[in-house]
Amino acid sequence: MSKRFEQKDWQESMRLKLDFNNMMTSYVGENGISEAEIADLQAQIEKAEKAMVEKRANGGMDWRDLPYNQADIVKDINAYVESVKDEFDTFVVLGIGGSALGPIAVQQAINHPYYNELSKEKRGGYPKLYVMDNIDPEKLVSLFDIIELDKTLFNVITKSGSTSETMSQFMIIKEMLEEKLGKEESKKHVVCTTDAKNGNLRPIADKEGYKSFIIPAGVGGRFSELTPVGLLPAAMCGIDIEELLAGAAYMDELCKNDNTFKNPASMYAILNYLAMKRGKNISVIMPYADTLKYIGDWYAQLWAESLGKKFDNDKNVVNVGQTPVRALGATDQHSQVQLYSEGPKDKVIVFVGVDKYKTTLDIPKIYGDIPSLGFLGGETHNKLIKTEQMATEYALLKSGQTNMTITLPEVNEFTLGQILYLFEVATGFAGELLDINAFDQPGVEEGKNATYAMFGRPGYDEKKAELDNRPAKNDKYII
Amino acid sequence: MSKRFEQKDWQESMRLKLDFNNMMTSYVGENGISEAEIADLQAQIEKAEKAMVEKRANGGMDWRDLPYNQADIVKDINAYVESVKDEFDTFVVLGIGGSALGPIAVQQAINHPYYNELSKEKRGGYPKLYVMDNIDPEKLVSLFDIIELDKTLFNVITKSGSTSETMSQFMIIKEMLEEKLGKEESKKHVVCTTDAKNGNLRPIADKEGYKSFIIPAGVGGRFSELTPVGLLPAAMCGIDIEELLAGAAYMDELCKNDNTFKNPASMYAILNYLAMKRGKNISVIMPYADTLKYIGDWYAQLWAESLGKKFDNDKNVVNVGQTPVRALGATDQHSQVQLYSEGPKDKVIVFVGVDKYKTTLDIPKIYGDIPSLGFLGGETHNKLIKTEQMATEYALLKSGQTNMTITLPEVNEFTLGQILYLFEVATGFAGELLDINAFDQPGVEEGKNATYAMFGRPGYDEKKAELDNRPAKNDKYII
Incomplete structure (x- = not known):
């Protein structure tokens, strides 16, 4: 049927x-x-x-073809989920913006409103889902009060592998895993969703031997929910991604x-x-x-x-x-x-x-x-x-x-x-x-560059000088 | 000291x-x-x-005196919390708007980010907190998949006692409690926060024998966080309401x-x-x-x-x-x-x-x-x-x-x-x-009255006739 x-x-x-x-x-x-x-x-x-x-x-809107060209990817995702879901109690997404909002939206829409508070049996045998989309130090530290590292799978999602928020989270988690579980065992606890060829995360995933999924080159972050960015977390919570x-x-x-x-x-x-x-x-x-x-x-x-x-x-x-x-x-x-x-x-x-x-x-x-x-x-x-x-x-x-x-x-x-x-x-x-370009986001560069400059990242000396020379704040305007 | x-x-x-x-x-x-x-x-x-x-x-802004005139109320709240906290694992607020947003904001700000997922011991012996501020049928039904009725205390918060959302929730919970625990035992599971004299909830609380706290007559919903509306849920989660x-x-x-x-x-x-x-x-x-x-x-x-x-x-x-x-x-x-x-x-x-x-x-x-x-x-x-x-x-x-x-x-x-x-x-x-009145909300009446009329509530015949005579929708404008 x-x-x-x-x-x-x-x-x-x-x-x-x-x-x-x-x-x-x-x-x-x-x-x-x-x-x-x-x-x-x-x-x-x-x-x-x-x-x-x-x-x-x-090819200027590759996201429009996602409903049609992913039969093999869906199979791969579902097979991967089946192979790991018994082993892990918790699935943690490390991602921000388009790498977090879609996964949250779909999971909340389909699953039980208190999904993470159900027993694993009532969750259909699937792991809990947490999406860490901020760098508030309290939040990530607190997560470890309620999850067990050795039963947790981390999904690092970033196309470029240069998203400071996500990659710094990954760096923290990687060290924590290797310290607690050893290098070999750690590998099984990380799955990457990133570009096929470009960026920082692809060579890291290959070198470390992490399982990985691909974000198609022509699909931008906010249009990526129907790529493995959204499909993997959804399938990991028992959601029917084919449908x-x-x-x-x-x-x-x-x-x-x-x-x-x-x-x-x-x-x-x-x-x-x-x-x-x-x-x-x-x-x-x-x-x-x-x-x-x-x-x-x-x-x-x-x-x-x-x-x-x-x-x-x-x-x-x-x-x-x-x-x-x-x-x-x-x-x-x-x-x-x-x-x-x-x-x-x-x-x-x-x-x-x-x-x-x-x-x-x-x-x-x-x-x-x-x-x-x-x-x-x-x-x-x-x-x-x-x-x-x-x-x-x-x-x-x-x-x-x-x-x-x-x-x-x-x-x-x-x-x-x-x-x-x-x-x-x-x-x-x-x-x-x-009559604008709906697919770029040049306006976020200024803030990123200012962050790099404040951290003293090499190559941002000019921005650093600009920041150092900005007018001092007027104390009269601070209450 | x-x-x-x-x-x-x-x-x-x-x-x-x-x-x-x-x-x-x-x-x-x-x-x-x-x-x-x-x-x-x-x-x-x-x-x-x-x-x-x-x-x-x-007396046009009674909320401004709340930091000064509540020493006895704080004592009463803290004593009540101490007397019930061991008995209950869960504290559920039934409230909407100002009766929900303040309690949520304060609890999230002060407590552990995953407060409800901690053990009772790690919560300092205080119950979990859930705030039910919607009438989505799925949400309230789902709550009972994760809480135990006989270990739950419900806080009904409405000044007028005529808030449809909150009062219908209360009606559901009341029947459920009485069916499962009996009328006498049920009483201990409800605490009301409402007006001292007026409205529907005050006589109900008195008749049923529920513990209750008072929302001062001169304080409107969105200015009520520092009354028992907010203070009771906060204290119930171990928050220092004096501070x-x-x-x-x-x-x-x-x-x-x-x-x-x-x-x-x-x-x-x-x-x-x-x-x-x-x-x-x-x-x-x-x-x-x-x-x-x-x-x-x-x-x-x-x-x-x-x-x-x-x-x-x-x-x-x-x-x-x-x-x-x-x-x-x-x-x-x-x-x-x-x-x-x-x-x-x-x-x-x-x-x-x-x-x-x-x-x-x-x-x-x-x-x-x-x-x-x-x-x-x-x-x-x-x-x-x-x-x-x-x-x-x-x-x-x-x-x-x-x-x-x-x-x-x-x-x-x-x-x-x-x-x-x-x-x-x-x-x-x-x-x-x-040069406006910041303390009223006349604009919500139209929607409330239309709801009453659609439900056929007595006294709303004129509104009902108005609604029945509104222009039919144009199918051309529905895709």
């Missing part, structure tokens, strides 16, 4: 929906977007569509539609582009499910780093970019919605809802005599959270705040693959509309 | 600092604020100062200074007010410590809900408010800093740094032959994270993005009390400058 994700009917039943009614002037009023505006953009849209097709064909990729492939088909009003990625990009043009510089992502909370973090990197750019493709200074804001429904109704309703009309709010949660939770029929409680008795938390989502959409519509809603029929690998891929394509398309 | 927080020298050594050099034109250039602008605002500043003093005197309040009292003194340039709360508010006036509608809070990450979530509610307002005090439509964005250093350098450096100059970025982390983590002296790794060998993660923070401040300064830095000498109860209180006073002051 075929797997569920190979069945047409099941696929269709799991198709995500993008509802952008509340973005349109006919619903939200003057702050919205009109069909005429979209029509006026037609030439630019066609240019963007053409660029997307060309870039894909010319994840199938969901992405399914969304790829939807994103090929050349009718703009039928193409969710193009429409998402167009609406946000037009919103940005009129000063809406904030993109709120607000899932109504704890499982999807970290999709917001992943999206925040993708949208911010891809579209936040100083120069356009003709080297004009444009300083564009929309700032992503992460919220969680219903929780943040009690934190952010006052501002969203009454504050400036400077936002596009993207709700992410779920049709069917994995469980149903009944509210008992008590306190019928108390009006503000009685109406809840006999209902479910499922109905309450979905109703609150609809009510919040309605309240924001009434206040004139543009919003849209993405709905997943369920949260599973297939729908997750869809939403990840949808946001990636939408980001690429928005980059074309903005 | 006196406690450390009673000693003048120690207090001074633990004083937090606000460095706003990078907000000023003399440093950040044309996007910054000049001293002349601050001088021009003098009349408005004096009016705000006067209003703050008057409101405090007239927390002492830190707040210490900051209160600093915030009384009528020299604007010596008053951190006034200056924080003034700089942000002037930034807002020139269109900087985003307030980024970016701690460089995992322990302080959730201070950002707490701040996000405080700043958003207090200042996001449609009307000013004269009922003019103003639609003001700055949108808080939560980031974490160094992690989000790899996610958000590209945008902050190169994107629009629409932000004030507030770094929160720490002088002394609780531990030191050495990077071994290896890979000396690899230039991009060699400079790290022999250094510490402490130096790396602090250097990256300085480098990021410098990079943003160079790019013209306004930023400031709050530095805590250490993260402890005393410094935490200071920063919480600082932000609260700054928020109140910013409200005065904006």
Whole structure:
């Protein structure tokens, strides 16, 4: 029998929906977007569509082929997981940015909310997962209060092998492993995910004899979740990575539609582009499910780093970019919605809802005599959270705040693959509309170079001199 | 011997600092604020100062007295904690918004990063803490896979007792407890934090015989962390709540200074007010410590809900408010800093740094032959994270993005009390400058009423009719 994700009917039943009614002037009023505006953009849209097709064909967007060209890699990953999972109680990712946000988002979406606190048996025999994506000394030291080194596998993820945060973590762990377990035994405790040929980590992995997986040369960090960067940690927690990729492939088909009003990625990009043009510089992502909370973090990197750019493709200074804001429904109704309703009309709010949660939770029929409680008795938390989502959409519509809603029929690998891929394509398309390079990040160099200079790294003398000569701080401006 | 927080020298050594050099034109250039602008605002500043003093005197800001008037409450809380802590392995907060964000922030700041995964002995004999601040049915059901009901104490926190999310959780838990443990035994498993007289929960607590603590009538949700709302969960995890309040009292003194340039709360508010006036509608809070990450979530509610307002005090439509964005250093350098450096100059970025982390983590002296790794060998993660923070401040300064830095000498109860209180006073002051009411939240009513109407709650027929008559969605706008 075929797997569920190979069945047409099941696929269709799991198709995500993008509802952008509340973005349109006919619903939200003057702050919205009109069909005429979209029509006026037609030439630019066609240019963007053409660029997307060309870039894909010319190898400028290798991440778009990931749903199709990884059958062998999936086999390799799954075989590796099977071969090691009994041996290890804990799997620790050492990675930052794109090497951490995707693995966290997928694991949180699919697995038990308290996965690490379950017994190994209840985890299906898979190890716990910890993602160390900071260099706070307290955090890494504390990790060793709760894990056993000899039962832990470390996954070092960095394409260049020169990411200071990740590589310094690796250096610490390597020494610790060799001291405690000896050089030979240590090898089994490290698996690297890095470039096939270039960078520092590849020769280290080869020399030390670490198992390794490849990050394709043409795929950048924030677009790498569907490479072994994300696939290995996911599979290591028992997540079906074949289905994840199938969901992405399914969304790829939807994103090929050349009718703009039928193409969710193009429409998402167009609406946000037009919103940005009129000063809406904030993109709120607000899932109504704890499982999807970290999709917001992943999206925040993708949208911010891809579209936040100083120069356009003709080297004009444009300083564009929309700032992503992460919220969680219903929780943040009690934190952010006052501002969203009454504050400036400077936002596009993207709700992410779920049709069917994995469980149903009944509210008992008590306190019928108390009006503000009685109406809840006999209902479910499922109905309450979905109703609150609809009510919040309605309240924001009434206040004139543009919003849209993405709905997943369920949260599973297939729908997750869809939403990840949808946001990636939408980001690429928005980059074309903005006429910027969505795939580089020149703005992080200044901070890196200043760090190197402060550490006295050879070759950074000029930056060091610049830093030494910066104006001293004014004590009057320190309280 | 006196406690450390009673000693003048120690207090001074633990004083937090606000460095706003990078907000000023003399440093950040044309996007910054000049001293002349601050001088021009003098009349408005004096009016705000006067209003703050008057409101405090007239009982309009009861939260300002919390550091001083709770000696008996602290005793009661600590005695209660001592009396129950051996009996319970788990303490579960049922609360949302201000009833959840403060407890989470304080616990994460002070305790071990993996507190819940430590043995009870390593937790100092205190129970684990879970904060249930959502109505996602999967999350609450899953909690019971990892806790034992008969060893769990539930803290229901809601002032009005009509918060649907919290009260429906309570209804579920109450039935579960009574079914499993019987009515008599159940009583010991619930502790309520609510109003002294009003609302639904007070009569329920009295009737059922639950232990309860009081939320003072004049203190609103987002200003309630230093009431039993925050103090009980903190004490239940072994946190020194006396020191927390002492830190707040210490900051209160600093915030009384009528020299604007010596008053951190006034200056924080003034700089942000002037930034807002020139269109900087985003307030980024970016701690460089995992322990302080959730201070950002707490701040996000405080700043958003207090200042996001449609009307000013004269009922003019103003639609003001700055949108808080939560980031974490160094992690989000790899996610958000590209945008902050190169994107629009629409932000004030507030770094929160720490002088002394609780531990030191050495990077071994290896890979000396690899230039991009060699400079790290022999250094510490402490130096790396602090250097990256300085480098990021410098990079943003160079790019013209306004930023400031709050530095805590250490993260402890005393410094935490200071920063919480600082932000609260700054928020109140910013409200005065904006001439709005920082202490209400009328904008959340629409969504609540729509929820009640959709549930068919009696008395909401008119809203129900309004909802039934809203325009049907256009299928063309759903992909």
